[in-house]
Amino acid sequence: MERALRKTFQGVLNIIRFNWHFYVLAFVLIACLFTITVLFPNQFNWIGYLLIIGIILATTLSLVASYYIYDLSNLYSLxxxxxxxxxxxxxxxxxxxxxxxxxxxxxxxxxxxxxxxxxxxxxxxxxxxxxxxxxxxxxxxxxxxxxxxxxxxxxxxxxxxxxxxxxxxxxxxxxxxxxxxxxxxxxxxxxxxxxxxxxxxxxxxxxxxxxxxxxxxxxxxxxxxxxxxxxxxxxxxxxxxxxxxxxxx
Missing domain, CATH: 3.40.50.150 (Vaccinia Virus protein VP39)
Structure with a gap:
């Protein structure tokens, strides 16, 4: 019985596909923080921007790591x-x-x-x-x-x-x-x-x-x-x- 070859980006795309609610939540948090900092400018806006950067970096890092583990590494080559x-x-x-x-x-x-x-x-x-x-x-x-x-x-x-x-x-x-x-x-x-x-x-x-x-x-x-x-x-x-x-x- 032959198995179709794993597709490019299959691992990381499955991560997004099956856990999309986390990425929606991250997007909503970023949108809310950005809206608050724009509509209510004050001396503490830097905290909001710092949180936005942190969420983007954390999300990006997890996806890059998942791509490395599930698509680039030898995990599925066995x-x-x-x-x-x-x-x-x-x-x-x-x-x-x-x-x-x-x-x-x-x-x-x-x-x-x-x-x-x-x-x-x-x-x-x-x-x-x-x-x-x-x-x-x-x-x-x-x-x-x-x-x-x-x-x-x-x-x-x-x-x-x-x-x-x-x-x-x-x-x-x-x-x-x-x-x-x-x-x-x-x-x-x-x-x-x-x-x-x-x-x-x-x-x-x-x-x-x-x-x-x-x-x-x-x-x-x-x-x-x-x-x-x-x-x-x-x-x-x-x-x-x-x-x-x-x-x-």
Whole structure:
């Protein structure tokens, strides 16, 4: 099954498309501040202009960073997986949280393997409007199963490698995260692997996404979750300064 190549600017345009309400809010704030400074000129107008400049710079920086991460970097080339040993005929599992941009890519990269895609999106738990918009815009990968984070429904020792790419942070509760990864562990074969890709709650993401970075979790949090799930972290890599890849077994 072939996947259409990612389009130019697809990543950053999706950011705008699925989070347009934030950009409308920024525009409204800028318009209001500018109107106030024009209609009511006084010695404090510089504060209004400073806020306008700050909003424009913060919005522009987040979009530039998103373009770099999702369009210019090697995130979707998957060449950062080249060192991962995947044997022909392996059974791969790819779990997403409502938007699957990687199953086609994984199947393309590992054509000789079987791929099971799963989606744990739950509208009652995952209330972000951006995910709901993304689900309406993209059809699921063929054969995708809807699952619960507390019941992924896989047989014991049936999976060679599981991928959880930019999805696990949508599970907000720590104990639920532990239960989720324990189930993945149980489904892994004895020599199975897990690859988790996540933004980090760190200074780099704060500088470009401001308070939006608090939607992510720190590396320390993930390492604690992995440890409590009975998993061993064997390696951590970076895809740009903003994204970590955790290799587990």
């Amino acid at each position: 060449n950062w997986l080249d060192d991962l040993e995947i044997k022909s005929g392996s059974h791969l599992l790819n779990i997403n949280a409502g938007l699957d941009e990687t199953s086609y890519l994984l199947k393309q990269k590992y054509a000789a393997c079987s791929l099971t895609p799963m989606d744990f999106y739950n509208s009652a738990k995952h209330t972000e409007i951006s995910i709901e918009r993304a689900r309406k815009a993209y059809t699921p990968y063929p054969g995708t199963s809807l699952i619960e984070t507390t019941d992924i429904g896989l047989s014991l020792k049936s999976i060679d490698c599981t991928f959880v790419i930019l999805a696990a942070h949508e599970i907000r509760d720590k104990q639920e995260q532990v239960v989720f990864f324990k189930q993945i562990k149980q489904a892994l074969k004895d020599d199975g692997k897990i690859v988790v890709v996540e933004h980090s709650r760190d200074i780099y993401n704060f500088l470009v996404y401001n308070f939006g970075c608090f939607h992510f979790f720190s590396p320390r949090r993930w390492k604690e979750v992995f440890r409590n799930s009975g998993l061993a972290l064997i390696q951590t890599k970076k895809i740009t300064p903003f994204i970590n890849v955790y290799y587990l077994t």
